[in-house]
Amino acid sequence: MLLSVDHVTTYRYDRPVRGVVQSHRLVPSAFDGQKLRDWSVTVSDGVQGGAFRDGAGDRVQGWTVRGPVSEITVRVAGTVETVDLAGVLRGHRESVPAEVYLCDTLATQADAALAALAEQARDEAGDLAQAHRLSALVSDAIAYVPGATHARTTAAEALAQGQGVCQDHTQALIACARHLGLPARYVSGYLFASGEGAPEAAHAWAEIFVGGLGWIGFDASNRCCPDDRYIRLGSGFDAVDAAPIRGTARGGGAESLDVAVAVRQVQQ
Template sequence: MLLTVDHVTRYSYDRPVRAVMQSHRLTPSVFDGQKVRDWTVTVTDGIPGGAFRDGAGDRVQGWTVKGPVSGIEVRVTGTVETLDLAGVLRGHREVVPPEVYLVETAPTAADAALRAVAAAAMGTDGPLAVAHRLAAAVADAIAYRPGATHAHTTAAEALALGEGVCQDHAHALIAAARVAGLPARYVSGYLFADSDGVAHEAAHAWAEIFVAGLGWVGFDPANRCCPDDRYIRLGSGLDAQDAAPIRGIARGTGAESLDVTVAVLALQQ
């Protein structure tokens, strides 16, 4: 499938700040399931800094905007050719050992309820089957409801509430998988979710679980599936904050407001 992306993030400050520094994970991952045809990231008045590929295989690009700064627009546009690999992250080069992703973070801390989800999914039919049961259990336990949670809602809180968004599904699955002894991580990217070819708000997130003998496998409880050719993978981390496509800091006292729009379209090949 050929997918085009138009992703705009606008930052506004109620009083000018002296400077803004950002770190971007906005370049699609390099693996067998996707090939970049063209890709551009622009930042209003931005000065590009150092760029590198980190140990998890993600491309990281630094940006600086010198002040006074009242607003910034980060725009991502491009075309990616995708292939359905049934969720398996095949051909992705990274050096971080999977065991790193057994580390618990604040958003993915497991309480008694999450431990119960993990215990119920255990079995003798192998880690892949366990991973599928965990994803199904999270999908059953947390109904998709935009606005029910916020950026700092934890996995335990979302499970107790019984509703949330893709971030909450991913965090809950990661927490339960780690309890089950399976390395798991948060993945940020895009999803083409409109089969009629109409632009769709499609910034998305899911989880990957490491299965011995197979590698990293993606699971998207919010859509009850593994990532296929409708998905574009950007980067990964221990949780949503660690995997954020844009991280940054503003030097000054101005309060920041944020507006994000994402459109993903499918093209005829």
């Protein structure tokens, strides 16, 4: 499938700041399931800094904006050719061992309720069956309700209220997988979806490491494994760690954020 992306993020400050430094993971991953046709990232009044590929295989690009500045726009545009690999992350180069992703974070720490949910999958035969069962359990336990949670909601909090969005499904699935000893990580990216009740184009899902197969994606929000409708950007221990844009502003003042993402299928 050929997919186009138009992603605009606008930061506004209630009074000018002295400058902004950002770190981006906004270039799609290089693996057998997707190939870049064209891609660009621009930052209004920004100066491009150094770039590197981290141990997880993600391309990280630095940007700085000199102040005083009261508004910054980050725009991502491009086209990606995707192939359905049934969720398997084949051909992705990384140097970090999978066992690193057994480490918990505050957002993905399993409380008693998450542990009990995970235990329902323990009797499944094999890691792959356990992973599929965990994804289904999380889908059933947390209803997809836009706006029900916020950026800092933890997996335990989302399960307790029984509502959330893709971030909450993903962090809860990660918590359950790690409880059973399965390395798991958070993936940020895009999703081409249409129809009433479709999730937003900026999307997230989990990857669980299965012996003999490697990393496999599980989207509990949509009860499926990622296919050719998905574009993978990068990964991390949780939503904050895997955020496509991270940064800091020098100077006081409150920051507001607007995000608009459109993913469309392109006629080949």
